[in-house]
Amino acid sequence: MQQRFAIPPVVRQWIFPVVIVLLIWWLQQFPGIIETYYAQGIYPYIGATLRWLFGWLPFSVGDALIAVLFVFLLFTLVQTIRRKKQYAGKLGWLKHLVQQLLKWLLWIYILFECIWGVNYYRKGSAYLLQLQPDLYTTADVDTLLNTVNARLHSLSKDSIAIRQSLTQDRQQLNEMVTVAYVNASQQYSWLALEHSSLKPNLLGPLQSYTGYGGYLFPFTGEAQVNFHAPAFTLPFTVSHEVAHQLGFGSESEANLIGYLVGKQSTSALLQYSTYAEMHDYAVSDMWVRDSVLAKQRYKEVPYMLQLHRKEMRQWVMEHKHPAQQWLNWIYERYLWSNNQPQGLQSYNRVVAWLIAYGKKYGWHQL
Known part of the structure; x- marks a missing residue:
């Protein structure tokens, strides 16, 4: 046989x-x-x-x-x-x-x-918002910067209220962002948020030395945030991580979703944090194109944001660590392997999304 x-x-x-x-x-x-x-x-x-x-x-x-x-x-x-x-x-x-x-x-x-x-x-934002981020010019970036800066100046008129609402408290930030997502879901049903899961990292203050403000742990669905970072950055960081929780994997799209939620929020602090972050991305983009103009636009922001940026620079310097470059190297390869060929620059691609949004719906809608 x-x-x-x-x-x-x-x-x-x-x-x-x-x-x-x-x-x-x-x-x-x-x-x-x-x-x-x-x-x-x-x-x-x-x-x-x-x-x-x-x-x-x-x-x-x-x-x-x-x-x-x-x-x-x-x-x-x-x-x-x-x-x-x-x-x-x-x-x-x-x-x-x-x-x-x-x-x-x-x-x-x-x-x-x-x-x-x-x-x-997934198809993501391009499909859901019917947006296509195309090539854009230096003039487009400058228009974006001026638009965002105008929003920042408008928000800064009530600087006392924003300063008083600054917080590093997890529960307060969770409530602020959850309410914002509920509001945004009335226009975008796919932003409906059921249950929240916002956590501090077990490393505590040591997380600041990694150089990362937050991340999503996919196996448990928890949004991890470094609550020891400067308070003015935290509302947008939380909003960005919640976008990941809702299934937006791309970093640029998580930034875009965080922006859409932040700009419609009833919280002046979340709006301020959102526009401050968008201004940073746009200035970074402009720096590559026209460094002289980028310096000028960087200085034109409200005095409150100038102080907060000074605080951020000092915080970054205090937490610099040699291991950060190796963590960046590992993370960039993670992004490459997950359909984000631009690596760490994927975050900055939100500039293309914002310009596409401004051109489609009008800059006044940004």
């Missing part, structure tokens, strides 16, 4: 996860399907469920999971080394360890894509 071909067990355990990864990569080629059936179909339930499960806890479950994973990896390494005689060959233990790690990484990647990562490949 002829013996049937048997697939080795080592190969057999890789077939299923590899097939799933290939299917995910295939699905990424169809933004329309992702937008309709995932981003606006399945994901809103996934996100709301995660925020409902973990949002009420006062600490970051995501940070705790990272700590547990680190301990687990260390335990696995120690156990594998202790039992290295059980594996064939001189480096059999190392081969086994690498295989185990790769298998775990593969399943983590699959879980990441299914829970949130596929959002990087």
Whole structure:
């Protein structure tokens, strides 16, 4: 009787996860399907469920999971080394360890894509707002700067109220931004926010040395924010991270959504924080095009914002650390691998979105 071909067990355990990864990569080629059936179909339930499960806890479950994973990896390494005689060959233990790690990484990647990562490949703002950010001129950037600066000057007329409402309190910021999203959802139904999940990082003040104001932990749906950053930046940072929670993966689109929510907010502080951030992005863009004009526009902002920018520069200098360049290097490659070829410059692409918005709806609508 002829013996049937048997697939080795080592190969057999890789077939299923590899097939799933290939299917995910295939699905990424169809933004329309992702937008309709995932981003606006399945994901809103996934996100709301995660925020409902973990949002009420006062600490970051995501940070705790990272700590547990680190301990687990260390335990696995120690156990594998202790039992290295059980594996064939001189480096059999190392081969086994690498295989185990790769298998775990593969399943983590699959879980990441299914829970949130596929959002990087949706149609997003271009489809929902019927906007197409095209090439723009230096004059367009200058128009944007002047428009945003006018909003800042208007808001700064009530500078006392803004200063008095500055806060680093998580609950107050959470309420401020949640109300803003509820208001914005009356115009944009896809911004409806069910349950909130805003968390401080377990690193506490040490997070300031990473150079990041916030991030989304996709496996728990928690928006992590560095509440030790200058208070005037925090409202927009929170708004940006909530945009990620709602499925906007691209950094430029999260900035755009944060802007749309902020500009319609009833909170003068959130409006101020939003326009201050947009002005920074526009000045940065202008600097590359015309540094002399950029310096001029930078100085034209209200005196209150000049003071806040001075505070921000001092805070950045106090928290500079050599590790930041390596963290930036890692993060840039993360962005590259998730459909954001501009890397860290992806954040600044919000300038193109704002100009497209201004040209379509009128600069007075910005």
